[in-house]
Each structure stands twice: as structure tokens, then as C-alpha cells.
Amino acid sequence: MVVVDGSDQVRVADVERERVAAALAQAHGEGRLTLAEYDERVRAAHGAVVRADLAPLTADLPPAPAAEQAPRRRPRVSPLRAALAVWAAVSVLNLVIWVAVSVGTGAPVAPWWIWVAGPWGVVLVLQALAARAGFTPPGPFGCAVRTPR
Numbered sequence: 001m002v003v004v005d006g007s008d009q010v011r012v013a014d015v016e017r018e019r020v021a022a023a024l025a026q027a028h029g030e031g032r033l034t035l036a037e038y039d040e041r042v043r044a045a046h047g048a049v050v051r052a053d054l055a056p057l058t059a060d061l062p063p064a065p066a067a068e069q070a071p072r073r074r075p076r077v078s079p080l081r082a083a084l085a086v087w088a089a090v091s092v093l094n095l096v097i098w099v100a101v102s103v104g105t106g107a108p109v110a111p112w113w114i115w116v117a118g119p120w121g122v123v124l125v126l127q128a129l130a131a132r133a134g135f136t137p138p139g140p141f142g143c144a145v146r147t148p149r
Helices: 014-029 035-046 051-058 079-105 114-132
Strands: none
Touching (some): 014 051
16 A cells, blocks of 8 residues: 555545455465464454554555456346347246146147247347347337447
């Protein structure tokens, strides 16, 4: 931690204490700290009042890489993939119900589930082909929907 012009006497917030505790937990997980050292340092981190109290707790540990310090973002799922997942789940559920009814009645029942899965699946295929061709379908109220890349 870098100290600039007396900022070591500034009171710390819970966020700073948690950041140091997370760094200590990572160091313990990597085997850099024993359980006793980790416990002692985490207690000190949670009891810290000013920044000067936090600095020595991580001074002998290597700095965390910049990628790990930034919050991790979950990858975005495209709307088309989400729609495909819902279609697949509903289609499988309808197929299972159809099989159960066919087995329960002892005779094959007309495959009605095709009328649920078929048209919906065709629409999804057409949307996928349009998206691949670069066509952006209109969103609600006629506005173009932009998909993140």
C-alpha cells in the first residue's frame, strides 16, 4: 500500500478491511500464510482503524495481479441463446409428457408436442439465420435492438 502525505492516518472503511481480508484469504489459499498467521492477520484487518493499521498486514505478500483486482463480469448470454434454451426445455418437457401419456394409455397418442416445438423452432432458426446475416430485428415499439459484442 502506498502512503501519500499523511493518508496513513485516514480512517478505513469496511470495504478496505474486506479487500485486505480477501487478499489474506487468497494468500492463505496459495499456501503463503499458515492458518495461525491468516487468523491473526484477518483479526487485525477487521480491527483496523486507520490505513496504517492495514499496511503491514499485506506488506510481505506479493501484489495481486491487476486482472484479479478488477471485479469479474459474468459473460452475457445472447437473447437468441436464452430463447433457444427455453425452447429446448419446453420441448423436452412436452415430449416427456407425451411419452407418459402414451405409456399410460397403452396406445400411441398423436405427437401433439410437434405443434409446440416445431413452429417455435422454425422461428428461432429464422432468427439465427437473420442474425448471422447481420439483420437486426426491431425491438419493442419499433426501436432497433443492439446486441452487445
